[in-house]
Amino acid sequence: MAKEELDQRIETEPPGEGQKSKQEILAQEIQEGLEELERPADGLFLSGVSAGLDIGFGPLFMAVLLTLVGGTWGEPLTRIVVANAYALGFIFVIGGRSELFTEHTARASLPLLDGRASLGELARLWALVYGGNILGGSVFAVSMVYFAPAYGIAESAAFGEIAANVAGHGPWLLLAGGVVAGWLMGLLSWLLTAAKESISRIAVVWLVTTSIGLAHLPHSIAGNVEVLAGALASPRISLAQYVGFLALATVGNAIGGSVFVALLKYGHVVRGGEESESETE
Secondary structure, three states: OOHHHHHHHHHHOOOOOOOOOHHHHHHHHHHHHHHHHOOOHHHHHHHHHHHHHHOOHHHHHHHHHHHHHOOOOOHHHHHHHHHHHHHHHHHHHHHOOOOOHHHHHHHOHHHHHOOOOOHHHHHHHHHHHHHHHHHHHHHHHHHHHHHHHHHOOOOHHHHHHHHHHHHOOOHHHHHHHHHHHHHHHHHHHHHHHHOOOHHHHHHHHHHHHHHHHHOOOOOHHHHHHHHHHHHHHOOOOOHHHHHHHHHHHHHHHHHHHHHHHHHHHHHHHHHOHHHHHHHHO
């Protein structure tokens, strides 16, 4: 499928009619990726900061629940409920249309694969959004470590427990887990484009991000808040562990989103162009 055909699908397809084909999803993903790549630097960075701050509510509510529940509910039920709290931060970010690095590992890579953007433009977007996400998340983590115990809604030990669950693995396992988390987040971007209703979009965000939280997969942006808070509040996590976690999770997320979603989705849609055209005739 040529670039012109993808553009034509955006211009000619009536919105809201029927189910989107994979070609239409790809075309929309590329278009949205291009729009983000062309945004001013200050807008991207501020949106990234906003996303980093908003996603911190997930780890905060996780700590609140762990403090309230303690060991009274048992491990399986507590883990499921806490994973749902983890998803809240993502719902706030994605529902509020802020820029999240792990969404752009796939979406922003598609214009590059399609020959419409350069590697430098992609690196610029990743750097601005990632930097904003980390700054916003770090501010939230530092604030909640001191605010939550003083306000009486969470104990410091809860932050250490949350951090140990996600960062307490060897380097190769952290990297592999980061790849899977990035893969899921890239898939989330694709599924959100396929969904047409607000309720469907929220359900998709909840399903994917609760799965990441339930499996304790390393997400570089949410994990930044989780592990930094743990390093500040508990002796179980060192600052060196935090830095190592952040580096491995970031690399893994980038690989998972750009390779397992962007590259493979783009390849199978473009290679399947002729077949899909015959199906629609």
